[in-house]
Structures are given as structure tokens and as C-alpha cells.
Amino acid sequence: MPVISRFLGITIAMYWNDHLPPHYHAKYGHYEVIIDIATGVVTGSFPKRALRHVLEWHDLHREKLMENWEICRQKQMPQQIEPLE
Template sequence: MPTISQFFGIVIQMFWREHSPTHFHALYAEYEALIDIRTLEIIKGNLPKRALAMVLEWAVQHRTELMEDWKLCQQKQLPKSIAPLE
């Protein structure tokens, strides 16, 4: 599973063989959440509040890049790296 970004101990990943809805995986310590790119709602799993807030802030800033990476994954291509939250 390619890692597309990392910040503050949070790892953002996206699979090339994933299914709809469009989403990415956010991992933090023992937590994992699948987050819908379009709505920014958690589809499955959970994250601590502070980690979730950072992930959502990052996703808002990079939503276009996330959609582009999703399209690459659907074409069985590796997604591109996305800048971390600063």
C-alpha cells in the first residue's frame, strides 16, 4: 500500500485495488480510518480527535491531489506523493 503523505505521526495511504467510494487510509498508532475524499466523512474505523482534525485539515488542502491519486490507482498506477500538513 503506497504511502502518499506523512505528518505528525500520521500516515496517509491509498491502495491501487480499492473500491468506491473514493477514499484514503489514515493510520495513527493503533488507529486506522478510511476517509471519503468527497465528503471527508469516516467510512470505517476511527482516529483520536486531534489526529482526525489534522487529517481533515490536510485533506481539505489537498482534495484535488487526492482525487488525482484516486484516478491513478483506478488505472493501476502508483499514486503520487502529497505534501504533508505543516
């Protein structure tokens, strides 16, 4: 599972050739969520503050996330995405 960004203790990753719809995984400690790239719908459990950071990052990088989704579907290494500052 390629890690595409890390910030504030949060790890963002995508699996190669993962199932639809396009999404990514965010981990924070023992919490994990899956976030739909197109809609921003969140599945799973995350602390509220950490989730706000992830969704802010999501809004800033939606286009790059879709590009990385397509790269991962081809089983290639995705590009790193800037962390949230």
C-alpha cells in the same frame, strides 16, 4: 498500499484498484480511519487531535487526492502529497 503522505506520526495511503467510493486510509499508531474524498465522511476510530489534522490536510488537498485515486485505480504509483506543516 502506496503511502502518499506522512505527517505528525500519521500515514496516509491508498490501495491499488480499491472499492468505491473514492477514499484513502489514515493510520496513527494502532488507529485507522477511511475517509471519503468527496464528502470527508470518516469511518473508523482516531484520536480527536490527529483526526483534526487529517481533515485539515484533506481540505487542502482534495483535488490531488482525487487525482491519486484515479492513478491508483489504474494500478500506477500515485504522487506524493505535501504533509501538513
